[in-house]
Amino acid sequence: MPLVDMPLEKLKEYQGINPRPADFDAYWDRAIAEMRAVDPQVEMVRSSFQTPQADCFDLYFTGVRGARIHAKYVRPKNVSEPHPAVVLFHGYTGSAGDWSDKLAYASLGFSVLAMDCRGQGGTSEDVGGVKGNTHHGHIIRGLDDQPDNLLFRHIYLDTAQLAGIALGLPEVDPERVYAAGGSQGGALTIACAALEPRVKKLAPVYPFLCDYKRTWQMDLAKDAYQELRTYFRHFDPLHEREDEIFEKLGYIDLQYLANRIRGDVLMFVGLMDTICPPSTQFAAYNKITAPKQLAIYPDFGHEGLPGSGDRTIQFFLNS
Template identity: 65%
Template sequence: MPIVDMSLVQLQEYQGRNPRPEDFDIFWDQSLAEMRSVNADLKVVPASFETNFADCFDLFFTGVRGARIHAKLVRPKKLQSQAPAVVRFHGYTGDSGDWIGHLPFAAAGIVVAALDCRGQAGLSEDVGGVKGNTHHGHIIRGLYEGPDKLLFRDIFLDAAQFAGIVMALPEVDSKRVDAEGVSQGGGLTLACAALEPRIRRAAATMPFLCDYQRVWEMDLAKDAYEELRTFFRQFDPAHENIAEWFQRLGYIDCQHLAARIRGEVFMITGLMDTICPPSTQFATYNKIISKKNMLVYPDYGHERLPRVPDRVFEFLCHP
């Protein structure tokens, strides 16, 4: 088997490189308190897309800093009682996808809700409000100013708030709400399950947003992580403060949130992944203390993994 990272034995023991800030838990407890203080002003509007077995809606709510956040909501027509639900998160720079991509869950009697990340390709707002680099990249947005200004701090909170909103819908059984996503969506799935621990099951495929310092040390700050190189070249070319930058990035590192997860986790990883290196994903997986399972694809990178959508669907649809 070719190796682009560590051996599988090493991966199963790897604990990560990016430092964990000392006040990490305080930071997230305070951030969650801020999120809970927001008036969500929920609006659910019928969508133009129609099907004979599900009702489709545009859902809007207000997140932290006053950003208006959008999601797609698909509800099976013939519900005899409260239904399970799945919240879905998309890849980096993308959006919540076409309606038809969510219909298999609705056909199985599951309420589906798919978030548009703020400032990316969907309808959710990015309200801005930071100094420094805003030209390229969401990982580094606000990094120059401090952890409270990190854009992914707000996106993580959007994910948790979104899950809570779905749990509170009258047609949803709050004890049967799951989360799912690929790449950035996988990272947000883990962050959501950590910050909203009522998530029952979480399926994270090739999760992004893990162990930034390891990415940097592997010289893989390119593609999805290219903005790390951009930041250092523009703001710390001699690396005089590099330890501080990685310390700040630790606040939005999924590996440090992993221990908060209470639901069952199904993670899928390709060992030839040079976009989100396997070691960064294992750094997170190895810190999860709830029930978990890892499916490994030795010969695949950051690409479509055969039969994974089927496996994820079965995992989330299991009673």
């Protein structure tokens, strides 16, 4: 078959090339402590969208640095409690999406919490200097500041905070809280389960935000990663700071958070993916020490993967 990356046998051994900051663990321990010190001030507002089978709420909470984060919360009716819950994450620049696409899980007795990433296509705030959407460029937000101000640091913490809220809901079984998403959503699924290790199962689909330097090396800093090229062109055209930049990106490189995951993992990858190269995804997968399985689609890229949704549901149902 044609290759866009390494042969599969090498992918299974690949360990990534983006530098890992020496203080990486201290960085994230400090970040988690900051998150835990925040009063989330959770608020639920009944939505205008309702169904006979589920109650729908707009859920708001305060994340790190004071941003109000929005998630859609769908709670099944007439289901014995406590019941399972799944936390869902969307693709880059998107939003939590329609209420209707959460109803499949609700029909199976799951509560669903779907987060709007701060500053992207939904209604969560990005308070880093402006209110309202910033929509794109989130990988490079904070590169010219202290590492603690990287925007994706805050977004990763939002995912863990939302999972913690789910774990604390009286109707939810804390032993059956799961996470799922594709692309950026796959990345945030990994971040969520790494920073909130009580998440029992996770199903990331071709995760973004892994091994930035490998993406650069493959000349794939375009599409979802275009902002890396734009940053160098505008702010470091001679690449005099290249090592410094990739090391700082290492703080938000999910391959280095993956070993914190304790839940069971079902990950999906397409070997023809030129948006999130397979090697970058394997860099994270190969560092997961929890029980894990990989669904490999040899002929597929960054697109719908047939059967992946069904398999994810079966994975979550088989507790």
